[in-house]
Every structure is written in structure tokens, then in C-alpha cells.
Amino acid sequence: MYFFIEDFSTLDMNQEEILQKARAMGVGGTKIINPKEVVVEEWVRLKCQYGCDAYGTRLTCPPYSPRPETTRNMLRFYSSALLMIFDLAVDENEKQRRKEIRKQIAEFERELFLSGHYKAFALVMGPCNFCVPCDITQPCKFQHLARPSMEACGIDVFRTVRKAGFDLEVAQTLDSPCRYCALILLD
Numbered sequence: 185m186y187f188f189i190e191d192f193s194t195l196d197m198n199q200e201e202i203l204q205k206a207r208a209m210g211v212g213g214t215k216i217i218n219p220k221e222v223v224v225e226e227w228v229r230l231k232c233q234y235g236c237d238a239y240g241t242r243l244t245c246p247p248y249s250p251r252p253e254t255t256r257n258m259l260r261f262y263s264s265a266l267l268m269i270f271d272l273a274v275d276e277n278e279k280q281r282r283k284e285i286r287k288q289i290a291e292f293e294r295e296l297f298l299s300g301h302y303k304a305f306a307l308v309m310g311p312c313n314f315c316v317p318c319d320i321t322q323p324c325k326f327q328h329l330a331r332p333s334m335e336a337c338g339i340d341v342f343r344t345v346r347k348a349g350f351d352l353e354v355a356q357t358l359d360s361p362c363r364y365c366a367l368i369l370l371d
């Protein structure tokens with residue numbers, strides 16, 4: 185199999201360049217962390233199953249997303265992870281902004297892949313919203329963009345983000361500002 189590298193200027197992107205590109209995406213906070221600091225726990229999936237109305241309605245959500253034991257095992261094969269935190273205002277543009285962030289992150293994963301980080305894999309936040317509704321009886325329509333959320337894979341996002349030194353609080357009301365978190369696993 186051959187992969188074509190479109191932009192040779194991005195070859196061998198180092199950690200500082202990766203952080204600079206992340207900042208250019210408008211993140212409120214970003215940091216490269218050790219994948220060992222990513223907290224994966226069984227209870228997270230229960231919160232999807234009992235409490236999230238997206239459960240079973242997206243190909244990127246449980247029960248289709250990787251189980252916590254798979255995530256825990258997968259993390260062992262990575263040496264670093266780019267954590268990104270976006271501050272989102274809750275207004276009429278919020279859904280569109282979430283979609284744009286998902287797209288930006290998937291494209292950044294591809295850019296990192298082409299730059300030589302061939303194991304790059306992105307995890308986002310919340311249910312995929314590229315199609316309404318998601319047809320779970322068919323293969324994904326946007327496989328190059330759709331990525332599972334961290335919580336769908338059993339990651340305790342609150343603890344992981346706080347361990348990295350960032351604030352993350354439960355949004356108390358539907359109109360509270362919220363933070364959108366994403367992780368790109370890297371070799």
C-alpha cells in the first residue's frame with residue numbers, strides 16, 4: 185500500500201511545531217502528555233449507556249466504540265498524546281462549531297500521519313454529528329472524519345484533563361459555557 189505525502193514541509197513535525205499548529209486551531213489550552221496519564225475506567229461506559237440519549241445511535245458511540253479494556257491496551261502502543269481544550273460559548277452556533285472542531289481534529293490527525301507520525305489517532309468529545317441521523321445499519325459515510333469520543337472509549341475526561349493541569353467542571357445548566365476536549369495519540 186502507498187500513501188502520498190502532499191506537503192513535504194510538514195515532514196518530521198516536532199513537538200513544538202505540533203503545539204504551535206494546535207494553538208493555531210484556536211485551542212484554549214494544549215499540552216503533550218504521556219499516554220500513561222490518560223485515565224480509563226469501566227464506569228465511564230455506564231454513563232454513556234445510562235444517561236446519554238446518543239447511546240447506540242452513532243457508529244462512534246458505545247456499543248460500537250472500543251471498550252475500555254481495548255482503549256487501555258491501545259494506549260500502551262503510544263509514547264505521547266496531544267491534549268487540546270477548546271472553550272465553547274453555548275449559542276446558536278455551538279453545534280456547527282463542534283462539527284468544525286471535529287473536522288479540524290480529524291484533518292490534523294491526517295496531517296500528523298503524513299508528516300511521519302503514522303500511528304496518529306484522534307479521539308474527540310461527544311456524539312458524532314456529521315450525519316443526522318447516523319445510519320447505524322450502514323458503514324460510516326465519513327470514515328476519514330468520524331472519530332470516537334474519549335468518553336465513548338472509556339476515558340475519564342475530567343480526571344485526565346485535571347491531571348494535565350487544566351480546569352474542567354461539570355456544566356451545571358444547558359446554557360453554561362463548556363469546554364470541548366480532544367486527544368491525538370502519537371508515537
Ligand code: SF4
Pocket residue numbers: 242243244312313314315316317318319323324325326327330
Ligand atoms: S460520520 Fe455520519 S455515519 Fe459516520 S459515525 Fe458520524 S454520523 Fe455516523
